[in-house]
Amino acid sequence: VYEANPNYWGTPAKTKNLIFRWSEQSAQRLLELQSGTVNGIDNPGPDDVAAIEKDPNLKLYPREGFNIFYIGFNNTIPPFDNLDVRMAISDAIDRQRIVDQYYAKGSSVAINFVPAFLKPGASPNIPWYSFDQAAAKALLVKAGYTVP
Structure with missing residues (x-):
């Protein structure tokens, strides 16, 4: 939970507080967005993007992803030492x-x-x-x- 600092020297915050919650279930995040219990979600699932685009009450803000999926190897043990x-x-x-x-x-x-x-x-x-x-x-x- 983030709270706006009333003594901040710069531009005042647009909201009083900001709450981040985590849900690994994309469908759950979409349901919360559609029901209005959250104001936004990040990283919608592939199937959810189309639903967001079709819903006139929602807006999709595409952005580059900061995540990279990779496979790591312990290159000190066979066969990965080769x-x-x-x-x-x-x-x-x-x-x-x-x-x-x-x-x-x-x-x-x-x-x-x-x-x-x-x-x-x-x-x-x-x-x-x-x-x-x-x-x-x-x-x-x-x-x-x-x-x-």
């Missing part, structure tokens, strides 16, 4: 398909370890891993694995 195995896994993941099927409209494939719109930090001009099953299989063979 660079070729880690690179094969990177080549074997179809990131665009994951984004298209499981993320909200407007989401994009991460190309850095920070969101692409953060400056400095993102390097959008540096090539990132692409989906390449043949390259993934070749790297696994190089690492000593038998692949079908």
